[in-house]
Amino acid sequence: MHFTLLQLFLLRSIYHVMTADERHERCNFLKICTCRLNQVTLLFSVDCSRLEIREIPKLPNKIEELSFKENKIQVIPNQAFSNMTNLLKLDLSSNEIHVFRHLSFTGLKNLRSLNLQNNRLDASKANLNIHVLKPLENLIHLNIKQNLFGNFQPNLTLMVSLRSLEMDFISNDTGQISESFYSMKRLRELDLSGLTGNCSVRSLTNESFKYIPQIENLSLSDCRIKHINKGTFQHLKSISVLDISNNTCLKFEVLENVTYDLQFSSIKVLKFNKIHKVFDMNTMLRTSQIKYLTNTTIQEIHGDSNRLQQIEIRAMLFMPNTLDYVSARDNQFSYGPYFWDLLRISVKTFNVSHMFTFHTEDEHPEQCSYDIVCKKEPVTETKMKYGMEYRDHATPLPMPHQLTSLNYSSCHLHYSIIAYNLTNNILRNVDLSNNLLTSWIGPIYNVKSLKYLDLSSNFCSNVSNYFFSEDFGSLEELYLQNNILGLVLPYDYKGATLQNLHNLKTINLSQNKIQRLSKDFFKSQLKIERIDLSENTFQSIDFDIGHLKSLKYLNLKNNRISFLSASAIQQLDSIDILNKNFRIDLSQNDFLCTCETINFVQWLVTTTVGLIGKKNYTCQLSDLTLVPIENIDKLYDTLSKDCMSKIPIIVALVASVSSVLIFICSGLIYRYRWKLRYAYYMIKIRSHKKMVPVEKDDDKSYMYGAFVSYADEDSAFAHKQLLTKLEKENGIILCLHKRNFLPGNDIATNITSAIHNSRRTIIIMSRNFLKSYWCMFEYNMARMESIYERSNENVLFLIFIEQIASKELPLHILELVQSQSYIEYPNDEYGDTVFWDKITQVLTS
Known part of the structure; x- marks a missing residue:
C-alpha cells in the first residue's frame, strides 16, 4: 500500500509538471497570490510566497499545491485547512511559526508533502506533537529542518506513511535516532545533512541507527562528526546510498569502519567527499580502508576534495566488478605504480577533473582532537607482470579495461601530448579540457572505441598531422575550441590532420584565431553534421564543403566575412539541395552591400538556405552607412538601380583604358621588336653555350x-x-x-x-x-x-x-x-x- 501511494504521488507530480498551464495569473479567489491551472486536474497551484502574510486566509477546495514560504505567519489556527482535501503539497517554510493547534492540519488527509523548514518550533512547548500531525495520514515527505529543537527528536509514531524525512540531528556526544522511529516501517530516506539544516554529532556508534534498519538513503554530510565506530551501520542492511561527506575530522581512517559495516548490505553509492581539511597533508588511500568493498555490489564511489595523491599498490584490486563510476575530483594525484592496477578494475567512468584547484580555508573549520603527524611510509616494490601491446616507441598508458568515461579537465596539466599507446580498453568519452596541453604531437594509439574527445581551452598552438592516428576511426564528437590552432591549421594543405576521422559528426574549432583553412581540410569528413568555426578571423569560405552531404549546421558567427564568393554560394546551395535541414549562422560579420557584392546580396534575397539570426544581420553600404538587412528585398532593389546606372560608365571606362593600354603596349613592342628578338636569341644561345671564342685579337676573341x-x-x-x-x-x-x-x-x-x-x-x-x-x-x-x-x-x-x-x-x-x-x-x-x-x-x- 505504501508503495502504491508513493507511485501515485510521483506520477501525479510528474503529470502536473508536464500538463500545467505555464501562465501565472492573479487568483480570482485571492488577488494577492498567483495561480497556475492544471488543465487535466482543473486544480490550481497557488503561490503566496514573499507577501508578508501574517495569517492563513480562507481558501477554496480547488488547490493541489500551496506555498506560503517566506512570509510572517506565526500561528496555524484550528481548521486552517479544513476543507482542502485536494491539497497535495504545502510549503510553510521560512516563516515565524511557533504555535500549532491540535486541529491545525485537519482536513489534509490527502497531503503528500509538508515543508516546515526554518521556523520557530520549540520542542519545550511541544508545538509539533503526535496529535498535531495525526490528520496527515497519507503524508510521504516531511521537512522540519532549521527549527529550535536542539537535540529533541519529535514523536512521529503515527506517521506510518512517511517515506522521506528531513530533520536536524544535534547531540553533544553520541548521536542516536530515537526509538519512536521504530514504528515508521515505510521510512526510506533520512536527510540529516548540515548543508541544508543543523547537524552536529560528535560520534556515531552501533546504537545510532538501530531503530531504522529499513533506511535506504542516509545523508550525514556536514555533521561535524569526529568518529564513526565499527558497527554504526551494521543494522542498515537495506542501505543503498550513504553520504558522510564534509566531515573533515574523519579522514580516510574512518573508511575501514564504514566499509566493514557495509559488507553484504545493499550499498550502491558511497560518498566521502572532503573528509580531509583543505590544508591537510596530501593523503594516500590504503588497502585496509577499502578492502571490505569487495563484499558489496557497490556501483558508485565519490571521493572528491580529499588531497588524495597516491593509492596503495593493489588496493584498487579489491573493488568489486559492479563498480561503474568513480569520482575523485579536486585531488592532488601524482603518477605512481597504482596506475597499473587500473588495468584490473571494471570502472566505466573515472572523473579526476579539477586537480590542483586553488582553495581558501573553510570559513568555520572543524576543530579536530589530534595533531597532524608526517611520517615516511615504507616503499613496497611490486613487480609488474601485466602484458602490453604497443606500437613502435609509443609510451604505454594503463587504462582500466572496462573504463568508458575519463574526465581530466581543469587539472592544471602542463604537458605536450607525445606518442601514447593505451592498454586494452573500451574508452568512449575523454575530457581533457581547461588544462595547458600546449602541443599535441602523438600519435595516440588504441582508442578504437572513443566517441567523444574534448581538448578545448588548452592554449594549444601545435597539432601534428599524425596526432589522430587511424585508431580514432570511431570518433564522432571533437571539441577543440578556445585554443590557438590558427597558427598551424591553415598550413594543412592536404587535410592530413583530420584524415583518419571518417566517422566524425561534430567538430568545434571556434575561438582559435583561424584566418583560413585549406581547400581539402574537411575532405575525409563525409559524415560530418555540425561544424563550428565561430569567433575566428575568416574573411571568406575557401575550404570545400560541397561534398559534405550530411552537414546540418555551419557556424561562422563573429568572423570577418564581408561577402561570399560565387564558389562558396554554389557550395552552400548544393548542400541545401541535398539536405533541407541545413542551417548556417553568419551573424556578427561585417557584410558589404555594394555594386561589387551585389551577387551576394541577391543570394541573401533568393536563397532557401536557413540563415540563423538573419533578421539581425547588418550591412555596410558604399557610403559607410551601416543598415540592417531585415528588409533585404528593398535593399537589393535599391542597390540594383544604383549599380545599373553605373554599369555603362564602368564598361566604357574599362574598355577605353584597355584599348589605350593595348595600343601603348603594341607600339612599344613594335618599336623594340628587333631588340626583343635579339635579346631572346642571345639568351637562348648563351643557355646552350653556342658562343665559343677561338682566337685572341686585341682584347676580344x-x-x-x-x-x-x-x-x-x-x-x-x-x-x-x-x-x-x-x-x-x-x-x-x-x-x-x-x-x-x-x-x-x-x-x-x-x-x-x-x-x-x-x-x-x-x-x-x-x-x-x-x-x-x-x-x-x-x-x-x-x-x-x-x-x-x-x-x-x-x-x-x-x-x-x-x-x-x-x-x-x-x-x-x-x-x-x-x-x-x-x-x-x-x-x-x-x-x-x-x-x-x-x-x-x-x-x-
Missing part, C-alpha cells in the same frame, strides 16, 4: 673575321669572288650560312650566333637582299649587336654590288648609309684592285 649576309641570288659573288679575295688570299676567315651554319639548329639561332662570333658583318646589298626576309633579319640582328653588345661600335660593312636609288632603300638602311661608310663594287680593273684593298683594310684594322 672572335671565331670569324666577318659574317657575310647575302641573298641566295648573289651567292656567286659571295662564294667565288669574296671568298677567294678575302679568305684564300688575305687569310680572313669568313662565315657563310651555306658553309658554316650548324645543322639541327634553327636559322635564327645560327644567324644570331654567327653575328655575335664575328668581328664584322658584311652586307652584300642588292635589290634581292632588300626583298629577302632572312637578309633583313640578319641586317637587323647585326644592328642590334652593334648597339647592345659592341657599345655602338661600327660592325656593319655595306657592299653595294649594284646601283640602287636612295628612294628604294628603307629608311633605317638609308640612315646607316648616310652615317657610316659603305663601298660600291666597281666595273673597271683598276677600281677592282682598290675595292678589295679597301675591304681588306677595313676587316683587318
Whole structure:
C-alpha cells in the first residue's frame, strides 16, 4: 500500500509538471497570490510566497499545491485547512511559526508533502506533537529542518506513511535516532545533512541507527562528526546510498569502519567527499580502508576534495566488478605504480577533473582532537607482470579495461601530448579540457572505441598531422575550441590532420584565431553534421564543403566575412539541395552591400538556405552607412538601380583604358621588336653555350673575321669572288650560312650566333637582299649587336654590288648609309684592285 501511494504521488507530480498551464495569473479567489491551472486536474497551484502574510486566509477546495514560504505567519489556527482535501503539497517554510493547534492540519488527509523548514518550533512547548500531525495520514515527505529543537527528536509514531524525512540531528556526544522511529516501517530516506539544516554529532556508534534498519538513503554530510565506530551501520542492511561527506575530522581512517559495516548490505553509492581539511597533508588511500568493498555490489564511489595523491599498490584490486563510476575530483594525484592496477578494475567512468584547484580555508573549520603527524611510509616494490601491446616507441598508458568515461579537465596539466599507446580498453568519452596541453604531437594509439574527445581551452598552438592516428576511426564528437590552432591549421594543405576521422559528426574549432583553412581540410569528413568555426578571423569560405552531404549546421558567427564568393554560394546551395535541414549562422560579420557584392546580396534575397539570426544581420553600404538587412528585398532593389546606372560608365571606362593600354603596349613592342628578338636569341644561345671564342685579337676573341649576309641570288659573288679575295688570299676567315651554319639548329639561332662570333658583318646589298626576309633579319640582328653588345661600335660593312636609288632603300638602311661608310663594287680593273684593298683594310684594322 505504501508503495502504491508513493507511485501515485510521483506520477501525479510528474503529470502536473508536464500538463500545467505555464501562465501565472492573479487568483480570482485571492488577488494577492498567483495561480497556475492544471488543465487535466482543473486544480490550481497557488503561490503566496514573499507577501508578508501574517495569517492563513480562507481558501477554496480547488488547490493541489500551496506555498506560503517566506512570509510572517506565526500561528496555524484550528481548521486552517479544513476543507482542502485536494491539497497535495504545502510549503510553510521560512516563516515565524511557533504555535500549532491540535486541529491545525485537519482536513489534509490527502497531503503528500509538508515543508516546515526554518521556523520557530520549540520542542519545550511541544508545538509539533503526535496529535498535531495525526490528520496527515497519507503524508510521504516531511521537512522540519532549521527549527529550535536542539537535540529533541519529535514523536512521529503515527506517521506510518512517511517515506522521506528531513530533520536536524544535534547531540553533544553520541548521536542516536530515537526509538519512536521504530514504528515508521515505510521510512526510506533520512536527510540529516548540515548543508541544508543543523547537524552536529560528535560520534556515531552501533546504537545510532538501530531503530531504522529499513533506511535506504542516509545523508550525514556536514555533521561535524569526529568518529564513526565499527558497527554504526551494521543494522542498515537495506542501505543503498550513504553520504558522510564534509566531515573533515574523519579522514580516510574512518573508511575501514564504514566499509566493514557495509559488507553484504545493499550499498550502491558511497560518498566521502572532503573528509580531509583543505590544508591537510596530501593523503594516500590504503588497502585496509577499502578492502571490505569487495563484499558489496557497490556501483558508485565519490571521493572528491580529499588531497588524495597516491593509492596503495593493489588496493584498487579489491573493488568489486559492479563498480561503474568513480569520482575523485579536486585531488592532488601524482603518477605512481597504482596506475597499473587500473588495468584490473571494471570502472566505466573515472572523473579526476579539477586537480590542483586553488582553495581558501573553510570559513568555520572543524576543530579536530589530534595533531597532524608526517611520517615516511615504507616503499613496497611490486613487480609488474601485466602484458602490453604497443606500437613502435609509443609510451604505454594503463587504462582500466572496462573504463568508458575519463574526465581530466581543469587539472592544471602542463604537458605536450607525445606518442601514447593505451592498454586494452573500451574508452568512449575523454575530457581533457581547461588544462595547458600546449602541443599535441602523438600519435595516440588504441582508442578504437572513443566517441567523444574534448581538448578545448588548452592554449594549444601545435597539432601534428599524425596526432589522430587511424585508431580514432570511431570518433564522432571533437571539441577543440578556445585554443590557438590558427597558427598551424591553415598550413594543412592536404587535410592530413583530420584524415583518419571518417566517422566524425561534430567538430568545434571556434575561438582559435583561424584566418583560413585549406581547400581539402574537411575532405575525409563525409559524415560530418555540425561544424563550428565561430569567433575566428575568416574573411571568406575557401575550404570545400560541397561534398559534405550530411552537414546540418555551419557556424561562422563573429568572423570577418564581408561577402561570399560565387564558389562558396554554389557550395552552400548544393548542400541545401541535398539536405533541407541545413542551417548556417553568419551573424556578427561585417557584410558589404555594394555594386561589387551585389551577387551576394541577391543570394541573401533568393536563397532557401536557413540563415540563423538573419533578421539581425547588418550591412555596410558604399557610403559607410551601416543598415540592417531585415528588409533585404528593398535593399537589393535599391542597390540594383544604383549599380545599373553605373554599369555603362564602368564598361566604357574599362574598355577605353584597355584599348589605350593595348595600343601603348603594341607600339612599344613594335618599336623594340628587333631588340626583343635579339635579346631572346642571345639568351637562348648563351643557355646552350653556342658562343665559343677561338682566337685572341686585341682584347676580344672572335671565331670569324666577318659574317657575310647575302641573298641566295648573289651567292656567286659571295662564294667565288669574296671568298677567294678575302679568305684564300688575305687569310680572313669568313662565315657563310651555306658553309658554316650548324645543322639541327634553327636559322635564327645560327644567324644570331654567327653575328655575335664575328668581328664584322658584311652586307652584300642588292635589290634581292632588300626583298629577302632572312637578309633583313640578319641586317637587323647585326644592328642590334652593334648597339647592345659592341657599345655602338661600327660592325656593319655595306657592299653595294649594284646601283640602287636612295628612294628604294628603307629608311633605317638609308640612315646607316648616310652615317657610316659603305663601298660600291666597281666595273673597271683598276677600281677592282682598290675595292678589295679597301675591304681588306677595313676587316683587318
